[in-house]
Amino acid sequence: MLEGLTPTSILLDEKELNSAQNTLAKNQLPTTRMEAWKYTRVAKLGKTNYTSSEETVTSIDSYRIANDATTFVFVNGHFSEELSSDEIPAGVSISPLSACMEGEIGSTNLILEGEIFNALNTAFLTDGIMIDIEAKANVEKPIQIIHVLKGEANLSNFKTIINAGDFSKAAVIQGFFAEDADRAFANVTSEISVGTNAFLTVDKVQYEAENTSHISTEQVSQGKDSTFTINTITLNGGLVRNNLNIEVNGENCETNLNGAYLLKGKQHVDNHSVVDHRVPNCNSNELYKGVIDDKATAVFNGKVFVRKDAQKINAFQSNGNVLMTDDASVNSKPELEIYADDVKCSHGSTTGQLDEEAVFYLRARGLSEKSARQLMVSAFIGDVLEKIENEDVLNFTHSLLKSRFGWDFE
Amino acid sequence: MANYTENELAKDLENQEYKFGFTSDIEADTIPKGLNEDVIRLISSKKEEPEWLLEYRLNAFRTWCEMIEPEWAHVHYTKPNFQDIAYYSAPNQTKKYESWDDVDPEMKETMAKLGISLEEQKRLTGVAVDFVMDSVSVATSFKAKLAELGIIFCSFSEAVQDHPELVRANMGTVVPHTDNFYAALNSAVFTDGSFCYIPKGVRCPMELSTYFRINQGGTGQFERTLVVADEGSYVSYLEGCTAPQRDENQLHAAVVELIAKDNAEIKYSTVQNWYPGDKNGVGGIFNFVTKRGICGTNSKISWTQVETGSAVTWKYPSCILKGDYSTGEFYSVAVTNNYQQADTGTKMIHLGKGTKSTIISKGISAGKSQNSYRGLVQIHKNAKNARNFSQCDSLLMTDECGAHTFPYIECKNSSAKIEHEATTSKIGEDQIFYCLQRGISEEKAIGLIVNGYCKEVLNQLPMEFAVEAQKLLTISLEGSVG
Numbered sequence: 001m002l003e004g005l006t007p008t009s010i011l012l013d014e015k016e017l018n019s020a021q022n023t024l025a026k027n028q029l030p031t032t033r034m035e036a037w038k039y040t041r042v043a044k045l046g047k048t049n050y051t052s053s054e055e056t057v058t059s060i061d062s063y064r065i066a067n068d069a070t071t072f073v074f075v076n077g078h079f080s081e082e083l084s085s086d087e088i089p090a091g092v093s094i095s096p097l098s099a100c101m102e103g104e105i106g107s108t109n110l111i112l113e114g115e116i117f118n119a120l121n122t123a124f125l126t127d128g129i130m131i132d133i134e135a136k137a138n139v140e141k142p143i144q145i146i147h148v149l150k151g152e153a154n155l156s157n158f159k160t161i162i163n164a165g166d167f168s169k170a171a172v173i174q175g176f177f178a179e180d181a182d183r184a185f186a187n188v189t190s191e192i193s194v195g196t197n198a199f200l201t202v203d204k205v206q207y208e209a210e211n212t213s214h215i216s217t218e219q220v221s222q223g224k225d226s227t228f229t230i231n232t233i234t235l236n237g238g239l240v241r242n243n244l245n246i247e248v249n250g251e252n253c254e255t256n257l258n259g260a261y262l263l264k265g266k267q268h269v270d271n272h273s274v275v276d277h278r279v280p281n282c283n284s285n286e287l288y289k290g291v292i293d294d295k296a297t298a299v300f301n302g303k304v305f306v307r308k309d310a311q312k313i314n315a316f317q318s319n320g321n322v323l324m325t326d327d328a329s330v331n332s333k334p335e336l337e338i339y340a341d342d343v344k345c346s347h348g349s350t351t352g353q354l355d356e357e358a359v360f361y362l363r364a365r366g367l368s369e370k371s372a373r374q375l376m377v378s379a380f381i382g383d384v385l386e387k388i389e390n391e392d393v394l395n396f397t398h399s400l401l402k403s404r405f406g407w408d409f410e
Numbered sequence: 411m412a413n414y415t416e417n418e419l420a421k422d423l424e425n426q427e428y429k430f431g432f433t434s435d436i437e438a439d440t441i442p443k444g445l446n447e448d449v450i451r452l453i454s455s456k457k458e459e460p461e462w463l464l465e466y467r468l469n470a471f472r473t474w475c476e477m478i479e480p481e482w483a484h485v486h487y488t489k490p491n492f493q494d495i496a497y498y499s500a501p502n503q504t505k506k507y508e509s510w511d512d513v514d515p516e517m518k519e520t521m522a523k524l525g526i527s528l529e530e531q532k533r534l535t536g537v538a539v540d541f542v543m544d545s546v547s548v549a550t551s552f553k554a555k556l557a558e559l560g561i562i563f564c565s566f567s568e569a570v571q572d573h574p575e576l577v578r579a580n581m582g583t584v585v586p587h588t589d590n591f592y593a594a595l596n597s598a599v600f601t602d603g604s605f606c607y608i609p610k611g612v613r614c615p616m617e618l619s620t621y622f623r624i625n626q627g628g629t630g631q632f633e634r635t636l637v638v639a640d641e642g643s644y645v646s647y648l649e650g651c652t653a654p655q656r657d658e659n660q661l662h663a664a665v666v667e668l669i670a671k672d673n674a675e676i677k678y679s680t681v682q683n684w685y686p687g688d689k690n691g692v693g694g695i696f697n698f699v700t701k702r703g704i705c706g707t708n709s710k711i712s713w714t715q716v717e718t719g720s721a722v723t724w725k726y727p728s729c730i731l732k733g734d735y736s737t738g739e740f741y742s743v744a745v746t747n748n749y750q751q752a753d754t755g756t757k758m759i760h761l762g763k764g765t766k767s768t769i770i771s772k773g774i775s776a777g778k779s780q781n782s783y784r785g786l787v788q789i790h791k792n793a794k795n796a797r798n799f800s801q802c803d804s805l806l807m808t809d810e811c812g813a814h815t816f817p818y819i820e821c822k823n824s825s826a827k828i829e830h831e832a833t834t835s836k837i838g839e840d841q842i843f844y845c846l847q848r849g850i851s852e853e854k855a856i857g858l859i860v861n862g863y864c865k866e867v868l869n870q871l872p873m874e875f876a877v878e879a880q881k882l883l884t885i886s887l888e889g890s891v892g
Contacts, residue, residue: 035482039820308809308810309809323821323826325824326822326823326824326825328824329822330819330821331818331821332817332820332821332830333816333819334815334817334830335814335817336813336814336832337812338804338812338813338814338834339811340806341806341807341808341809341811342809343806344833344835346831346832347815347830347831348829349819349828350827350829351789351819351826351827351828352826352827353824
């Protein structure tokens with residue numbers, strides 16, 4: 001798997017690099033016997049000989065999620081300067097990691113130490129982006145990062161570092177796409193730190209190809225009084241695994257996690273999240289909904305930790321799945337681990353199919369069977385989509401739904 | 411229980427045995443500590459078992475040797491030393507106290523609160539008194555009635571001798587000896603247990619309870635229960651007792667197998683109140699149980715459990731819904747206090763069409779305890795129109811305890827409907843205030859609220875049992891007002 005790769009030239013922290021190499025040397029890829037990977041097989045990743053070659057994309061028009069945004073484009077993880085924006089709005093500094101000086105890139109969170117995909121990412125890091133949002137800055141234009149996978153068996157190891165300063169407000173959009181890609185693999189990590197009273201929204205749109213793989217890990221740390229929202233929309237990709245680790249380190253925080261996944265073919269999507277409430281007086285909401293068609297499989301594993309003495313926590317977690325065929329399957333594992341008593345925590349998980357009576361109702365009113373079903377599916381997923389505040393992201397999602405699933409509803 | 415620990419109890423027992431000259435008996439009926447094939451052969455020969463059962467035991471032992479003790483449960487404890495256990499001891503050592511005055515006063519008090527008659531209290535604590543004869547006669551008369559209907563209800567060893575064909579055909583079919591570490595251990599060394607067979611179309615007229623098997627000695631350390639309900643029959647089976655039970659054995663690894671043939675129904679109720687250790691978490695029983703039932707067409711298995719005892723509980727009564735239109739139910743109340751740890755739940759495996767399952771689990775954590783629900787709902791590809799409803803509520807009584815939920819939901823059929831819900835909360839101050847205002851003391855108010863909270867489960871218990879279980883809940887939570 002690693003032969004064709006060149007070790008990273010990014011000036012990372014030396015200790016971290018050593019630890020990553022150690023992890024890679026000592027560990028194998030996870031198997032389904034490991035609890036965290038129980039429902040997701042990654043063995044085929046180990047059998048592919050990846051390279052990391054530079055490719056060029058002529059236009060990003062079809063990948064542009066928001067039109068009025070500060071855009072950065074990476075092809076196979078390599079920075080594409082000519083397609084990226086020249087202007088960087090006031091209050092922010094953005095630079096590719098390849099342009100960073102020694103010592104500029106801080107040490108990553110130790111939580112991921114020993115995690116093999118994180119080690120792979122570190123040791124063979126292609127490039128990344130560092131976004132520093134100044135304190136009190138209100139960045140109106142969203143910052144948009146477009147990732148394109150291209151070519152055969154290309155591996156993109158990418159790292160996003162976001163530091164949202166105190167009292168700042170910003171939105172980041174990450175789009176993942178594939179163009180003529182065969183067996184490509186995006187291994188992405190993000191380190192996000194949200195300062196005191198900061199607002200940060202991350203919208204992720206995953207629309208790669210049927211035979212690509214995608215593993216992403218977001219490591220988020222929230223300061224006091226901050227609000228962090230992440231919306232993950234997964235519409236295409238052969239194997240997709242999203243790890244979201246959120247540490248709530250300050251009081252009065254709000255954390256929102258929303259996800260929608262619509263799968264068909266033989267897709268496999270696994271959403272893993274951990275919300276770790278370490279301090280009192282916080283709220284977290286998690287809503288994941290999915291529609292699984294054909295032979296696709298979906299996995300949801302959400303975990304809420306409430307540490308000892310983290311009182312007055314309201315944590316809600318909800319997962320809904322609709323299975324469209326008998327070959328589709330879903331594995332859901334909503335977990336609560338609670339060590340404090342004055343809390344309100346709940347989780348719910350449902351799996352079912354579209355209500356036949358409701359379909360009948362719509363058909364009786366002149367809708368075709370197909371549009372009746374579509375209408376119901378869009379209403380089901382609509383709960384998640386309506387949480388997306390950025391209209392450009394929403395419109396883009398609708399256009400993808402139309403092109404992939406033939407939806408006509410807005 | 412503060413200054414009377416299990417060790418002291420064990421010491422008392424030891425002294426008594428010497429005092430009353432039981433030594434010779436014990437030597438005859440106890441084998442040295444440790445576990446190897448010879449020990450298993452010895453157990454088997456002492457019980458005069460047929461060859462196939464010995465083979466079964468040895469097979470299980472060989473499998474066990476290659477297994478690793480599981481660590482995935484959300485519990486922490488010092489692993490038992492399996493070579494430091496005597497795997498066979500005489501079943502007639504029930505005589506624990508020579509006179510009623512020797513019995514721990516706290517235990518007496520608890521039993522008085524449970525409303526157990528003095529006679530029965532004495533029997534439960536194992537005080538040697540002659541009234542036991544009465545119970546035996548009661549039991550015998552029941553047995554006669556059962557025999558009339560063709561129902562077999564006896565100890566496992568008796569069943570092996572008297573009905574070997576029934577035992578051989580059914581044993582290990584639901585929980586094979588390869589199932590898990592503790593099931594393998596049990597299969598290798600089980601000493602006794604219960605066997606029950608209900609013939610075709612018979613509705614068992616009374617609740618069958620291990621309680622009636624008094625003359626067959628106390629519960630063993632490695633107990634094995636096999637209940638077979640033949641086509642169209644019905645049985646309600648009770649296990650355990652609400653009265654506190656002390657036992658010198660630290661490790662309990664039981665196996666329970668239920669077989670409900672077509673159109674049969676088995677209702678299995680358990681009240682578990684083993685010694686939970688003292689207030690500082692010293693001592694207490696490790697309860698690692700494998701319970702599973704298999705359903706034929708149109709049949710039903712219902713598990714109801716009230717778990718209040720044991721230092722560590724590791725127990726997942728499960729249903730394999732193999733037959734079409736079969737039903738599985740699981741109702742559970744698990745209470746943990748002080749340093750107790752419980753990791754309990756169920757597995758509902760839907761294989762047949764139109765299978766239904768209901769899971770109601772109520773966890774109550776107090777003191778510094780940890781209480782986990784761990785469950786699996788699995789809908790297989792052919793389980794058309796399967797239906798599951800799960801509800802797991804947790805109640806936290808103090809800020810030092812923990813309540814956890816680990817549900818696994820796996821669905822491979824698009825016509826299945828699965829719902830899972832879990833909540834975690836504490837008793838509202840307004841609820842307590844309301845009770846206090848109406849002259850109900852805080853302790854009583856908590857008992858009231860907790861019983862209301864568990865009502866859905868307690869309602870499933872047979873009547874007399876339910877009354878005792880309610881009192882037991884209140885007692886278990888005594889002094890835990892948070």
